[in-house]
Amino acid sequence: MSGRVSARRVWRVVLLAATVAAVVVLSRRLEAADLGERLRSAHPGWVLAAAACSLLPLFGNVASMAALSPVHLPPVRTCVLWLATSFVNLVTPSSSGGVALTVRYLQRRGLPLAVAVTTIGIVQSTSLVVTGVLILAALLRAGRSAGSTVSVPWPLLGAGTAVLVVALLLARLHPRVRRWTAQRVVAPVRAEWPALRRVLTHPGRVAVALLGHLGVPLGFAATLWCAVRAVGGEAPLLLLVLVVVGSSAVTAAVPVPGGVGASEAALTAGLVACGVTAEAALSAALLHRTLTFWLRVPPAWVALVWLRGRHAV
Template identity: 30%
Template sequence: MSQLLETPPAPLPAACPAGPPRRSPAAARFARPALALLPLLLIGGWALTDRRAAAEGVARLASADPRWLFAAFLCTCLTWVAAACVRQGALPERLPPGPLVASQCAAGAANQVLPAGIGAHAVTLRFLQRQGVPLPRATASLALYALVRPVAKMLVLLAFLVAFPQVLRLGALLPGHRALLTAAGVAAVVFVAAVVTLVTVTALRRPVLGFLRTALTDARALHRRPSRVLALWGGAAAAPLLQGSAVAAVGFSLGLPLSWAQVVLALLVAGAAAGAVPAPGGIGPVDAALVVTMAAFGAPVGTATATVIGYRVLTVWLPMLPGALVLSALLHRRLL
């Protein structure tokens, strides 16, 4: 009896460690619908800031030939297919074709809100992760996509210069020696700064080298598969041709006195001249450069301006609402 009285009491069980805070069912129920409505709110806010240009473009399109406008809209839809081909060509894994094209439609809407392609890359990265693609491989595919697109566009530009040496007059559009030296100097400075940063900052060295290793390995493996090469480079080459065809179709509906080849080359030159400016979807700098380029080819400034405004309305404003709806649907179905 004395031993029982002298036995110390058993220690109380330790408290269970507190886990991560659980989200309330009500918050989880309303979070995804709110996230799905966010693209529509962003599109609406952006539309209010530039409603004058949209109204002017719609007024000009009201008097245009509807058959050419339908052809321009069809070319715009085909650019989503071309972008989906490039995305598929940049990955070894096979992606579902329907959701992939839908993601590029949604990425086009997001790309008009954020500059320098950030919106499109963010949507695509989220889609690839939802498809089970590892993050290093997904980011490597985005880098390959961003590299192949300008290279293919430059190859298409050179092909046009070789195929149409007499029809296209580029003397007034070619940059001078000073501009070329300045661009080369800026590129050299950026390259040296990147190398110095990579060498001096040890925290960045390992992830950057790992990313480069993954990107080079995937690029080498992809270029051994003819189907991926065709999708990657064929889609990248078709994209500027489809965009130029959309501009040409809008111009033809308004009586633009230029040929298809001149309009496509004008877009290629304008994109090369103003593509470095990080504007949302290229709106602004590319538009101004496109008007100047078409005017240099002999088009009236008023008709060239109307063509660019109509092109932007038809290929940016009209697809914005369907693109935002597709983006919301992908979010609702947990594909993003």
């Protein structure tokens, strides 16, 4: 009993500290960005459209998780979970807190720790594959579009393919590289393969998972596209898919809680590269982050407290 009480006290202290940190970061960010002035000058119809599109990634994550999970996940409670991760990710770098919270949620649903971690690994692995195919399709389509300023970087793609082939040869021939590959790549894949094979025997679940994975980058891209239109700019939707995926990669690589600053900078740079003016790009990036992250923080805190009160995490 004392151990349980002490664990609850530790959790309350952590939650209190996270809340204070979130409030301070959020207030400073909103003050520095002067979002009120920017939103007042934006087109209200496009802002509402961006707000609606910003919900698509949430539903996409829930759909893919529910489809690939070996146990039944209540849709409403799982939506609340993904909302709660927005608060946890604000105070942890590289979304590590959100992953830990999701693993805890799966454990509460009856999965052992190893199976819960494997499930997360399957979801992330399949998401990576789907995102990679989407990026390639966007590059090819953008390069063939009439009037497009984007050309497919065939030399760069060829060099990347050559590097991949050399890496595979090293992994095959060099003993030390072969051992590292067996431990870090082959072993995790073998551990996840039985569960993944069981999922692949249900075409309906696979289709739902694929649609969910596609909904995440396409939802973020649609939100950014509407945000650009709201501030008077224009950019092709296909290019914005590349912008949001690149921004996510930059945010994950920078060890800053919530990707504060890094995500906004990456989105702005990507929009400028797509031909949007610097001022409009910054406004669109801030509006995008406001709808997809900052405005979710207060309800995400409520969602986290709600889940804790029902012992769901």
